[in-house]
Amino acid sequence: MRQRHVISVLVEDHPRVLTRITSMFARRGFNIDSLAVGRTHIPGVSRISFVVEGDDRTIEQVEKQLNRLIEVLKVVDHEGPRLERELALVKVRVEGIEERIELKEIAEAFRAQIVDVARHALTFEVTGHPAKIDRFLEELSNYGVLETMRTGALAMDRGERVIKLRARREAV
């Protein structure tokens, strides 16, 4: 059964590590719905999160093929209760005062912030589950959306579960 999975990967922060990963995804025919990357609190370690869709067999291969890469330190499929957050910036054309008021109401409903105001444009910042952002964008699609930028989903398990790195150990 095809299902949406959010996978976090801890990697060594080396040049081209992202290329290695995305090139592997492309070569093996895995589709990435979204991707986000950033440094972590551990020096030299970055964290990438992917949203991928696939059946169990595909997801198992995604994990195994990721693990095969030398610079990949840890792969976790967030299967339990998890937090998922994405951030988006959206610039919308506004014509009259009426539109301005409507847009503000939509923003409030989604707890989006207006982060920039111009004569004929408003820019919103919204965070939340990717599905919420989808719905926000859908609402806005009735207006003149000029630009959108989404970060891709970030994920973390709820509660006390954490992704641990094994202690560095000398291999022979």
Next chain:
Amino acid sequence: MTGAEVLLEALVREGVEVLFGHPGGAIMPVYDALYHRRELRHILTRHEQGAGHAATAYARASGRVGVVLATSGPGALNLTTPLADAMMDATPLVAITGQVPTTAVGTDAFQEADVTGVTMPITKHNYLVTDVNDLPRIVKEAFHIARTGRPGPVLIDLPKDVQNDTFTGSFPEAVDLPGYRPTYKGHPRQIERALAALRAAERPVLMVGGGAQHAADPIRRFVERTGIPTIATLHGLGVVAADDPRFLGMPGMHGTVAANRAIHEADLILGIGLRFDDRVTGDVARFAPNLKTLIHVNIDPADIGKVIEAQIPVVGDAAWVAERLADGAERLRIDPWWRRIRHWQAEYPLPFPEDDVLRSQAVIKAFGEATGGEALVTTGVGQHQMFAAQFYPVKHPRSFLTSGGLGTMGFGLPAAIGAQVARPEETVILFDGDGSFQMTLQELATVTKYRLPVKIVLLNNGFLGMVRQWQDLFYEDRYSEVFLADSNPDFVKLAEAYGIPAFRVERPEELGAAVERTLGEAGPVLAEFRVRAEEGVFPMIPAGGSTEDMITEPPEEARS
């Protein structure tokens, strides 16, 4: 020390004795340093592809890491085929390529190519060195990665300025790769389960692949103790001796009827060091339809469950796991199963007509008999390759070197060079096709230069025979662009032009003397056999088919 000297010192510390390569501008500091290091033997090939395949065969024949050197741009790009080949066939290789100076990288400099970018999907890992002090660590890691886990090629791209930079660092004693820890010891619980399943099986078979070549001793012990029917993939040939009574031959597209039928009816397959590629399985949905238990032993977890679901996955080293299996196994009570198998073997041997026509099968068989299966064999790709796999009775592990995963025509001659360098005392026989041979024949010069006594058996059918066979069977005899005979060189003169003795054989009655003459030469020799062009490799399971679609003998009209 300069970067170039550091590189060579690091190679020596890894136990490297032989390098294969071809110089050029961006790798000249390394070649200059090499001039002073007599303990490193360099084999100069005439093309980097030749160096790459030679290093591959050297690695597979010796069990060590093959090392290849090339310059930047065109030199490095000529290595792409051998790298992909080594990646597919899990061969430990370290490639060192020159690169334009770090200051010029990214400017489209002379002979610049993004070699780490290009080779990313065809190497196990690669490095671009930007600081000379990282070099010893990188070399150490490269060798570790190449030889451990599922072995594979690792490339080190070394800019020219880094080769000249002064080294102020130190040589590490150990590697520290937190993201890379292959599992060697199979889980004891899984091994227990495997042994229990084996005891319960009625129709078990053992399948071994290239990943079992280093595990021949324990596997032979296991086969001896259990009496299990044993099948070897193209890369598994030699793990069990071809004349072992438990050996059924090769599976898959050109496998024996007995091997394929046994897989078809098996209720248990113990697969060690293989990955069930499509030439073995055909249509995966119809592969081994009676299978209840697959015990899949592989060091690479990604190869387990990739094609066929394994009920008992065992992640671990083939030799380690096979030792445990051999220790724990007992004789299998499978007489009825053996009777069935013996029946297929009797009904479908691998026959060919013994008449007045010279055939590749007979040539290979004659060499097999004359050498007792003891030679180190390399091949090109095509019909001759499959005939060699079917008819050469490989006796020892690491002795049948062929391009399986990538199917690289032109592999054979450079591979024979690498094999002979690795095992100078042994007889190396290259079974090559006229098409394959012409893809890398410039390496005849390398044979001459180093006086390598390789025996080149050229099975000249005047065609791209394997393609012709497919046209025969699946394209209604439309022989599109497969005819070579009108423009093939005089191979005898060609070899002689390189200083290699050569002769031609056209009649079957000359075969015995020709084999004797070939094997009797102290140095290299090329024996050209003018073999029948219309011959087909059978049995054959068409691509994407299953055992039920097996064509066991040539269609009527092709037989005469």
